[in-house]
Amino acid sequence: MFRFCVKYGSGTILAALAPIACVSAQSAHRNLSVFHGGSVSGTIIDAEGIPQMGALVQLLVPNTTLTATALTDSHGHYRIADLPPGMYRVRATAALFLPAVRSKLEISTGSRAVVNLTLSTLLATSQWLPATRRSADTEDDWMWALRSSSMRPVLRVMDQGVSNPLSISTSAAEHKNVRTQGRISAESNSGAFARGGSHNVLFLERQSGSGETALVRADFSGARTPYPVAPSAEITAGWEKRMLLGGLSRSVLTYTSHPELMDSHRNNGAQTAVLRNAQRIELGDALRLDVGSAIRAFNLAGNAVTLEPFFKLAYRPADGVVIAYTFTRARGLESLEDLDRVVAAMPVAVSKDGHLLFETGRHDALSLSGQTWRKGGVALTAYRDQVKNPLLYGSGVLTSGSTDSASVLSDPTTQTFATSARHYDSTGVRLQVRQPITNAFAITAEVSDGSALRSEALKQATLGEVLAHAAVKSSLSSAIYVDGKFARTDTTIHGGYRWQPERMLTPVDSFSNTRETAYLNCRLRQSLRHLPMMPGGMEAIVDLQNLLAQGYQPFLSSDGKTLYLAQTPRVLQAGLAFTF
Numbered sequence: 001m002f003r004f005c006v007k008y009g010s011g012t013i014l015a016a017l018a019p020i021a022c023v024s025a026q027s028a029h030r031n032l033s034v035f036h037g038g039s040v041s042g043t044i045i046d047a048e049g050i051p052q053m054g055a056l057v058q059l060l061v062p063n064t065t066l067t068a069t070a071l072t073d074s075h076g077h078y079r080i081a082d083l084p085p086g087m088y089r090v091r092a093t094a095a096l097f098l099p100a101v102r103s104k105l106e107i108s109t110g111s112r113a114v115v116n117l118t119l120s121t122l123l124a125t126s127q128w129l130p131a132t133r134r135s136a137d138t139e140d141d142w143m144w145a146l147r148s149s150s151m152r153p154v155l156r157v158m159d160q161g162v163s164n165p166l167s168i169s170t171s172a173a174e175h176k177n178v179r180t181q182g183r184i185s186a187e188s189n190s191g192a193f194a195r196g197g198s199h200n201v202l203f204l205e206r207q208s209g210s211g212e213t214a215l216v217r218a219d220f221s222g223a224r225t226p227y228p229v230a231p232s233a234e235i236t237a238g239w240e241k242r243m244l245l246g247g248l249s250r251s252v253l254t255y256t257s258h259p260e261l262m263d264s265h266r267n268n269g270a271q272t273a274v275l276r277n278a279q280r281i282e283l284g285d286a287l288r289l290d291v292g293s294a295i296r297a298f299n300l301a302g303n304a305v306t307l308e309p310f311f312k313l314a315y316r317p318a319d320g321v322v323i324a325y326t327f328t329r330a331r332g333l334e335s336l337e338d339l340d341r342v343v344a345a346m347p348v349a350v351s352k353d354g355h356l357l358f359e360t361g362r363h364d365a366l367s368l369s370g371q372t373w374r375k376g377g378v379a380l381t382a383y384r385d386q387v388k389n390p391l392l393y394g395s396g397v398l399t400s401g402s403t404d405s406a407s408v409l410s411d412p413t414t415q416t417f418a419t420s421a422r423h424y425d426s427t428g429v430r431l432q433v434r435q436p437i438t439n440a441f442a443i444t445a446e447v448s449d450g451s452a453l454r455s456e457a458l459k460q461a462t463l464g465e466v467l468a469h470a471a472v473k474s475s476l477s478s479a480i481y482v483d484g485k486f487a488r489t490d491t492t493i494h495g496g497y498r499w500q501p502e503r504m505l506t507p508v509d510s511f512s513n514t515r516e517t518a519y520l521n522c523r524l525r526q527s528l529r530h531l532p533m534m535p536g537g538m539e540a541i542v543d544l545q546n547l548l549a550q551g552y553q554p555f556l557s558s559d560g561k562t563l564y565l566a567q568t569p570r571v572l573q574a575g576l577a578f579t580f
Contacts, residue, residue, distance in 0.1 A: 051076025187575025441484030
């Protein structure tokens with residue numbers, strides 16, 4: 001009796017197969033000396049190139065009579081031998097997959113055929129339309145690598161009389177190569193909180209033949225002036241693996257060290273960690289569940305830790321239509337796709353009443369999305385938000401007289417700071433429309449309403465007084481942006497404008513998954529491969545946020561210093577990157 005072993009994670013599932021008569025090597029050799037039958041073998045994968053273990057492969061004759069069966073191993077391989085010459089059909093099935101069939105397979109005496117089949121499912125990512133719109137791939141936020149493309153069945157049977165006949169598959173299914181890629185970049189950042197100065201970034205990614213992926217990203221800053229502090233460091237490690245029944249698991253851990261950051265009591269040296277994880281479960285042909293969490297930790301003269309879960313349940317009643325309910329306590333984390341951004345937002349905690357506090361909240365949303373003309377998409381979302389300790393960013397030289405009772409986390413190397421304001425709730429509706437305008441460009445428009453904190457004009461006040469007078473106001477927000485690539489010049493562009501009243505200190509619809517910051521923004525990637533002596537992987541990168549410096553709220557503190565609060569501070573970032 002044979003036993004079939006299925007390994008999943010650290011557990012092992014043993015399933016006893018039906019009794020099969022064991023044939024010794026001697027008797028098999030004796031039989032083969034009399035009868036030289038043909039054979040068929042191959043690999044069964046899914047639409048993303050992942051080998052499928054335990055798939056059932058059936059060999060049928062033209063009248064649909066079952067002739068032989070086989071189960072794929074842990075690498076998705078199968079083999080059926082000792083086949084009489086004739087015409088056959090090869091059929092592969094697996095749980096939650098549509099059958100894959102190869103018809104008109106001719107087996108001749110002594111031939112060895114290779115048939116690779118691709119199983120597809122109604123819940124394949126490419127068939128869920130419209131997908132939730134994500135922001136462009138920036139140089140500082142590397143996306144997870146695209147999975148290997150689907151292999152098409154390729155079969156070739158050698159003629160009789162050819163010695164050692166063997167079919168050849170051009171899909172390279174028999175030997176999957178391990179793929180490794182990397183990127184190094186040098187860039188300069190001006191005006192960003194905890195991101196100022198020069199930075200050197202190394203990114204490495206490794207994808208195994210079974211579809212598992214691991215990545216490492218390291219970011220080290222250069223010298224800081226005028227404050228001579230140690231360089232900052234940011235290390236990210238991520239991994240992704242396939243699970244049973246078409247599932248997917250993804251985790252990313254980020255650790256940062258910022259010696260330059262300082263609290264209100266002049267304690268400096270912040271350390272942070274963020275662990276994000278998500279799993280995807282497909283339930284039948286029309287339901288998909290994403291569930292996960294984010295754990296954030298912050299240390300600076302004290303410790304703060306918070307756990308923020310999320311889940312998203314999506315139902316597809318018809319092709320191109322998706323109804324979804326989302327719950328999350330982590331801004332920017334609503335589904336597995338939100339972990340596409342390898343770099344997580346740095347957790348910031350401020351001290352209140354002797355305790356370190358994070359910005360926290362809750363977001364509930366019900367959305368209806370559908371496909372429009374030329375693969376465009378439209379989505380209507382109703383949401384309700386609860387925001388506690390919302391973070392506000394500003395710039396200026398802080399003194400004890402200017403902060404008063406307000407708690408801040410400052411970055412003296414860039415003269416920027418972060419502080420928190422009062423709690424508020426927001427209820428509103430968001431409408432998003434995305435439409436391709438060419439094969440390479442698409443335009444997106446968004447309109448939403450909700451509540452945000454509004455700054456009241458004060459001629460002279462401390463930071464604490466400004467925050468105390470901030471009021472909750474209902475408002476509208478709208479955005480339009482375009483992204484695409486100019487093929488002739490190898491220029492990738494993502495730019496747009498998000499409008500809302502300039503006196504608003506926090507975003508309207510703060511949990512919007514578009515992640516577009518307020519006012520005028522532009523991101524460019526320009527390939528330099530056409531320049532003389534430049535390698536093919538060299539690129540210039542430019543990232544501009546709030547280019548027109550809109551929305552700054554100045555006020556004069558009691559010590560005569562002018563400070564500014566801004567929902568989106570102006571940031572200029574540029575550098576060179578090389579992909580290898």
